[in-house]
Amino acid sequence: xxxxxxxxxxxxxxxxxxxxxxxxxxxxxxxxxxxxxxxxxxxxxxxxxxxxxxxxxxxxxxxxxxxxxxxx
Amino acid sequence: xxxxxxxxxxxxxxxxxxxxxxxxxxxxxxxxxxxxxxxxxxxxxxxxxxxxxxxxxxxxxxxxxxxxxxxxxxxxxxxxxxxxxxxxxxxxxxxxxxxxxxxxxxxxxxxxxxxxxxxxxxxxxxxxxxxxxxxxxxxxxxxxxxxxxxxxxxxxxxxxxxxxxxxxxxxxxxxxxxxxxxxxxxxxxxxxxxxxxxxxxxxxxxxxxxxxxxxxxxxxxxxxxxxxxxxxxxxxxxxxxxxxxxxxxxxxxxxxxxxxxxxxxxxxxxxxxxxxxxxxxxxxxxxxxxxxxxxxxxxxxxxxxxxxxxxxxxxxxxxxxxxxxxxxxxxxxxxxxxxxxxxxxxxxxxxxxxxxxxxxxxxxxxxxxxxxxxxxxxxxxxxxxxxxxxxxxxxxxxxxxxxxxxxxxxxxxxxxxxxxxxxxxxxxxxxxxxxxxxxxxxxxxxxxxxxxxxxxxxxxxxxxxxxxxxxxxxxxxxxxxxxxxxxxxxxxxxxxxxxxxxxxxxxxxxxxxxxxxxxxxxxxxxxxxxxxxxxxxxxxxxxxxxxxxxxxxxxxxxxxxxxxxxxxxxxxxxxxxxxxxxxxxxxxxxxxxxxxxxxxxxxxxxxxxxxxxxxxxxxxxxx
Numbered sequence: 001x002x003x004x005x006x007x008x009x010x011x012x013x014x015x016x017x018x019x020x021x022x023x024x025x026x027x028x029x030x031x032x033x034x035x036x037x038x039x040x041x042x043x044x045x046x047x048x049x050x051x052x053x054x055x056x057x058x059x060x061x062x063x064x065x066x067x068x069x070x071x072x
Numbered sequence: 073x074x075x076x077x078x079x080x081x082x083x084x085x086x087x088x089x090x091x092x093x094x095x096x097x098x099x100x101x102x103x104x105x106x107x108x109x110x111x112x113x114x115x116x117x118x119x120x121x122x123x124x125x126x127x128x129x130x131x132x133x134x135x136x137x138x139x140x141x142x143x144x145x146x147x148x149x150x151x152x153x154x155x156x157x158x159x160x161x162x163x164x165x166x167x168x169x170x171x172x173x174x175x176x177x178x179x180x181x182x183x184x185x186x187x188x189x190x191x192x193x194x195x196x197x198x199x200x201x202x203x204x205x206x207x208x209x210x211x212x213x214x215x216x217x218x219x220x221x222x223x224x225x226x227x228x229x230x231x232x233x234x235x236x237x238x239x240x241x242x243x244x245x246x247x248x249x250x251x252x253x254x255x256x257x258x259x260x261x262x263x264x265x266x267x268x269x270x271x272x273x274x275x276x277x278x279x280x281x282x283x284x285x286x287x288x289x290x291x292x293x294x295x296x297x298x299x300x301x302x303x304x305x306x307x308x309x310x311x312x313x314x315x316x317x318x319x320x321x322x323x324x325x326x327x328x329x330x331x332x333x334x335x336x337x338x339x340x341x342x343x344x345x346x347x348x349x350x351x352x353x354x355x356x357x358x359x360x361x362x363x364x365x366x367x368x369x370x371x372x373x374x375x376x377x378x379x380x381x382x383x384x385x386x387x388x389x390x391x392x393x394x395x396x397x398x399x400x401x402x403x404x405x406x407x408x409x410x411x412x413x414x415x416x417x418x419x420x421x422x423x424x425x426x427x428x429x430x431x432x433x434x435x436x437x438x439x440x441x442x443x444x445x446x447x448x449x450x451x452x453x454x455x456x457x458x459x460x461x462x463x464x465x466x467x468x469x470x471x472x473x474x475x476x477x478x479x480x481x482x483x484x485x486x487x488x489x490x491x492x493x494x495x496x497x498x499x500x501x502x503x504x505x506x507x508x509x510x511x512x513x514x515x516x517x518x519x520x521x522x523x524x525x526x527x528x529x530x531x532x533x534x535x536x537x538x539x540x541x542x543x544x545x546x547x548x549x550x551x552x553x554x555x556x557x558x559x560x561x562x563x564x565x566x567x568x569x570x571x572x573x574x575x576x577x578x579x580x581x582x583x584x585x586x587x588x589x590x591x592x593x594x595x596x597x598x599x600x601x602x603x604x605x606x607x608x609x610x611x612x613x614x615x616x617x618x619x620x621x622x623x624x625x626x627x628x629x630x631x632x633x634x635x636x637x638x639x640x641x642x643x644x645x646x647x648x649x650x651x652x653x654x655x656x657x658x659x660x661x662x663x664x665x666x667x668x669x670x671x672x673x674x675x676x677x678x679x680x681x682x683x684x685x686x687x688x689x690x691x692x693x694x695x
Binding site: 010011013016032034035037038041064066067 | 076127134140171175178182292297305355359360363364
């Protein structure tokens with residue numbers, strides 16, 4: 001399953017860090033952050049619950065970039 | 073400016089004013105003790121830098137040590153520790169000014185590009201109880217009649233149910249020539265209705281309409297990252313820690329070496345050098361300008377009707393040296409037309425008239441092309457018609473027995489034919505058993521095809537190859553007319569893959585092979601080539617799915633335009649990488665030697681970033 005989320009982040013390097021953090025979250029098969037469109041495209045593992053996974057993704061992103069936002 | 077940016081701006085102003093007051097105070101009051109000075113400068117320092125310090129602290133807790141907040145915190149705390157209170161506060165202030173500038177500049181260019189690509193319709197008009205209502209296009213179901221007034225965007229794909237108008241398709245194809253449409257014509261969402269009010273019966277949901285497909289494609293294009301983008305993000309991962317270690321080494325080993333040489337260590341001066349070094353090193357200029365360039369390039373191309381599905385394809389396209397064309401639908405129109413009429417013993421017009429009448433009952437593509445060449449055929453003149461599959465048609469017209477078909481049919485009719493020359497399908501005709509001439513039917517070469525091939529030669533393409541399932545004779549004629557270097561005729565679809573594979577082996581190293589097709593039946597070849605280009609994709613979902621680069625209209629000159637765009641984009645990417653890395657490297661060396669002050673350091677950070685962003689925006693302009 002693939003979903004696209006709007007995000008807010010200030011700098012391109014921070015967006016890269018969010019991408020790495022999202023990819024290291026359980027349940028995420030592949031995540032790509034498009035800083036230009038301010039979008040995060042997430043491909044979930046089979047059977048993963050998108051909502052709970054995204055909560056963890058947000059938590060992981062906040063750790064690397066405290067003022068980022070993902071509109072889940 | 074966003075709220076966050078405004079808040080930062082206010083903090084910058086307050087901190088700047090406080091800093092001026094502090095400087096004035098320390099100038100007028102001569103012998104202020106160090107702790108009083110420190111307390112005084114700490115106020116503007118904390119006003120401007122508290123969030124950076126917090127973020128740096130949080131970063132350390134979460135194991136994110138070497139980020140730019142950390143760099144700035146170390147640099148300024150270090151300055152304060154050395155007793156350089158004013159320097160510490162000033163560096164933090166400049167850093168924040170730089171960050172704000174960067175955030176505004178990037179935000180602005182981001183929005184500019186996004187606005188150019190904004191072909192999303194906001195509403196659809198539908199009639200409810202005799203009143204026009206504006207509704208969200210998402211809510212319109214298939215089979216609804218929507219009303220599009222002059223000047224409005226067509227929101228959803230459909231068929232015109234009522235009215236005539238001309239449409240501006242430039243948002244989709246990049247072609248500014250308006251297209252006239254009337255009842256029954258299919259219209260794509262995203263074009264602008266120019267002259268008349270039309271009612272459109274929707275045939276798709278908004279989410280499946282052309283405009284949604286295009287937007288989705290462009291927005292997701294960031295998902296496929298180019299090698300240069302990956303290089304930069306990987307680079308940034310190692311770069312910051314490396315710079316921190318370098319700075320620490322500078323602060324420690326510099327004085328130690330001096331001590332070994334028997335000089336005074338000058339700790340202060342070396343630590344200052346290390347701090348300058350840290351400020352210079354912020355990686356954002358690099359990290360931002362590369363994806364921004366690709367984004368601008370893809371955005372600009374999409375305005376010209378060239379959709380690129382990812383920056384990696386832009387990169388590959390720039391390296392293209394071999395172009396392989398599928399003949400039908402790319403170099404030729406893929407529509408059969410009467411190319412030549414050779415009459416024997418009768419007028420040309422009589423020949424085509426009889427042929428069109430004889431073929432008037434048939435739906436075969438060949439028959440249709442003959443009908444199209446003589447549209448005024450009066451069918452009531454036609455008597456008994458007999459169609460023989462694989463041979464042709466015989467019919468009684470005006471009491472004459474007309475046979476129209478291939479050699480076999482002529483033999484049966486007892487007509488003695490003269491062998492035809494010319495490339496294409498030959499249709500012979502006989503009147504009452506006497507040979508009356510032939511009609512040559514061929515696929516028509518696009519008027520721009522020859523220009524397109526020569527433009528490709530001009531943009532660095534070494535070899536152009538044309539593949540076709542047609543006969544050798546037809547292929548040779550088309551190849552000569554458009555000027556391709558090589559052609560292969562009589563191919564089955566699987567042969568095309570084999571030939572592309574053979575060419576992939578032959579092409580020079582580090583170059584790419586692009587295949588151009590019409591997206592119908594050539595999906596395997598499109599995916600096998602380095603970059604697959606589909607043409608004439610407007611209204612064809614299959615083509616949009618199958619290709620890496622999609623040309624919305626069917627003009628082959630767009631291929632060289634796409635390659636030129638890709639090359640320009642890549643040139644800017646390399647310029648930015650070399651420029652940013654070069655300036656940083658020079659400043660880092662100057663900083664290490666103690667020749668760079670904080671001003672130069674700030675320029676190396678912010679100035680380079682701004683110049684790189686402005687350069688990136690150039691990729692938006694497509695000729």
